[in-house]
Amino acid sequence: MQVKRIIANLPAPEPSMVDEFYRDILGLELAMDHGWIRTYAGSAKMTVQVSIASQGGSDTPVPDLSIEVDDLDEALRRVQHSGISLEYGPVSEPWGVRRFYVRDPLGKLINILQHE
Numbered sequence: 001m002q003v004k005r006i007i008a009n010l011p012a013p014e015p016s017m018v019d020e021f022y023r024d025i026l027g028l029e030l031a032m033d034h035g036w037i038r039t040y041a042g043s044a045k046m047t048v049q050v051s052i053a054s055q056g057g058s059d060t061p062v063p064d065l066s067i068e069v070d071d072l073d074e075a076l077r078r079v080q081h082s083g084i085s086l087e088y089g090p091v092s093e094p095w096g097v098r099r100f101y102v103r104d105p106l107g108k109l110i111n112i113l114q115h116e
């Protein structure tokens with residue numbers, strides 16, 4: 001048996017409320033919409049990972065999701081343009097990533113990162 005996919009399921013009273021963040025800011029595509037559930041997907045092939053942590057690194061809280069991007073500066077520009085406050089960073093971490101934390105419209109802590 002091989003794991004094909006891991007899907008993060010985040011509860012929301014109205015799933016469409018996250019469109020601006022996940023579609024417009026992060027550039028994910030709306031892959032499925034049944035009203036009660038909306039699935040956003042990227043076009044790049046992704047590696048299956050599950051991280052279990054006691055902290056988020058550098059004594060930060062453990063984020064709900066970590067999203068790796070290919071251009072952190074562009075992600076930061078989009079976040080700042082939308083008026084979303086940064087919770088942490090941007091910072092270059094000693095383990096070789098540059099990242100920042102924000103909260104999505106559901107209040108979930110999102111770690112947006114790029115390997116340096």
